[in-house]
Amino acid sequence: MGHGGGGAMSGELIEHLFLPSYGAAAASELGDSAVVTVGKGTRLAFSTDSFVVKPMFFPGGCIGDLAVNGTVNDLAMSGAVPLFLSAAFILQEGTGIAGLGRIARAMGAAAQAAGVRLVTGDTKVVDSGSGDGVYINTSGIGVVPDGVDIGPRRALPGDAVIVSGDIGVHGVAVMSCREGLEFGTTVESDTAPLHGLVAAMLDTGADVRVLRDPTRGGVSASLNEIARASGIGIELVERALPVPDSVRDACSLLGLDPLQVANEGKLLAIVPSDSADQVLDALRAHPLGRSACRIGTCVPDHSGMVVARTALGGSRVVALPIGEQLPRIC
Template sequence: MGHGGGGAMSGELIEHLFLPAFGAAAAAELGDSAVLSVGDGTRLAFSTDSFVVKPMFFPGGSIGDLAVNGTVNDLAMSGASPLFMSTAFILQEGTELAELGRIAQAMGAAARAAGVRLVTGDTKVVDNAGGDGVYVNTSGIGLIPDGVDINPRRARPGDAVLISGDIGVHGVAVMSCREGLEFGTTVESDTAPLHGLVAALIAAGADPHVLRDPTRGGVSAALNEIARASAVGVELIERELPIPPAVADACSLLGLDPLQVANEGKLVAFVPAAAADQALAALRAHPLGRSARRIGTCVAEHPGMVVARTGLGGTRVVGLPIGEQLPRIC
């Protein structure tokens, strides 16, 4: 289970098993989506993802809209406008058609809202011992505008680190309805398509160097991956981290770090320091970025490491999660 958590064990699986096995057939950028050049100079973003969330319906969303929005967001993190998606279903024998219909309806509505077309797909059914409800795989293709260069390796010392809103909301929303857990208030998932927010950031001339949607492994995993890819350090200001009280309370109760809890409708952006104010203004002008704020700075010190400055003036290391804290979050 730990190898599927988006943390250090996931990275080791990719680095030491998949990439050596695939060899020259594999691209090595390891971003949220692959950037592919077509002969006439056109650049496409291509991504694939699988969704196994349990329960399949949770406050604020379902596995259906999560699958569409997750793939749209992977494309958006390369600056792409999503165009087409595939959908594949692995269904457990005995799954109710009404339940499957709700998931399909949610996917269709999410695709229409994102302006993306569902153009091909597949369905498989496994016996009761071979599945657990509905699993969904999606792949997406998007078009990257000319002049846009958003890459995990472009972070530079001095870059401002921004986040588009509250963190940890999706993970807590799923936990809140799993096995009867209650946290005294209803927390709804933040699942949403982020390509419009990214387009607004680009249109403002902010020149984002790196974008990442902090899903599995949360903000901690996203920042550590960027720091390692660009060989830079990241310094966070702990008091600036937007952690809602309900998320903080739930994480305290369960012994979790909010920075390692999954998000599905937030992005982290590294932008040049000189463009930080205009980037924040662009984010805050969009409905999905009203609570955007600067949470840190990219530095030359401690390359590959993320640290947080505490309220007492000290620092603590924000490490990459080892395995999976929260099974079946996405």
């Protein structure tokens, strides 16, 4: 289970098994989506993702809209305008048609809301006991506008680290539903398509260097991957982290770190420090970025590491998760 969690074990599986096996056929840069050039300089972003969330229905969404939004967001993190998606289903024998129809309708509604089309797909059925209801794989294609250059290796010392809103919400929403936990208020998933938010940032003219949607492994995993890819350190201000009280309480109860809890409707952006206020204004003007804030800075020290300054004036290492705190979260 840890190898599928988006943390250190996932990275080791990719680095030591998949990439050596693929050899020269493997992509050279491992971002949320691959950017490839076709024709006379047209750049396409291409991404694929699989969704195995349990339960399939949770407060604020279901596996259907999660699958659409997740792939749309992977394309958006390259600055692409998402256009087309595929949808492949693996269904366990005995899965109810009514529930499957509800999931399919959620996918259709999410695709329409995001302005993308579901243009191809596949369906397979496995024996009862060989699966767990419904698994979905979605792949997506989008066009990267001219002049946009976003990648995990572009962060520089002095750059600002920005998050578009409250963190940890999706993971807690799914876990509270799964475990029957109550926190005085219903925590709903933040699943949403983020390409409009990215477009608003790019429209400012700022040099948006890196974008990531912190899904599996949360903010911690995404920032550690950026630090390692760019060869810089990242210093967070712990008191600036936007963690809602409901998420903080749930994490305290379950022994979780909010920085390692999955998000499905938030993004991390790394931009030049002198553009940070301009980018924040653009984010806050968008419905999905009203709570955007600066949470840290890229630094030349402790290359490849993320640290957080605590309220007491000390610091702690924000480590890459080993496996996954919350399995089957997306």
